[in-house]
Amino acid sequence: MEVEKFEKKIEKIKEDAGRNILNHFNRIHDRLFTSNNIFIAGYFALSRIEPNINILIIIIPLLNLIFLIFIEYLMMEKSRKEYGIENFDIEELIDFVEKKDRNTSLYSLLSILSTFIVFICFLYLLIFK
Incomplete structure (x- = not known):
């Protein structure tokens, strides 16, 4: 009885x-x-305030936005697979369960790093240009 409670x-x-x-x-x-x-607005404003900064610099946060949307798409696909988990065969199930949380953490880390890079580029342009 105690073992069952503990397992639950x-x-x-x-x-x-x-x-x-x-x-x-x-x-x-x-x-x-x-x-x-905010960085998109900041890059746009910076390109308008500083004459030596090209408007095309706005591509940096836009590419990051596309990357963030892609990660959201991957997470949606993960959730879609979870919804149909009862249709997996045993090998697919084992593979999915092993990768599921690791991939979520990796996606978060990559999105944090990419946004940090956008921030560093913005600071560089703000300070040194």
Whole structure:
């Protein structure tokens, strides 16, 4: 009886952890999208204020925006696969479960790094141009 209770608690912790990962992913990405939109405006303003900065510099945050949207698409596909998880054969299921959380963390890291690079480029242009 105690073992069953313990196993149920462990299972609940695992389920909550999976939900928390996606919750944190969504919160991080909301902030990254907001930051990137601010950078788009900042790059545009910088290109208008500084005559030696070309308007094409706005491509940097726009490329990051495309990257962030692509990551959101990948996460949507992951969720779509999770919805149809009962249709997986055993090998697909094992592979999916092993990669699922690792990929989510990798996507978050890549999106944070790409937005940080956009920020560094903006600072460089702001300070040195």
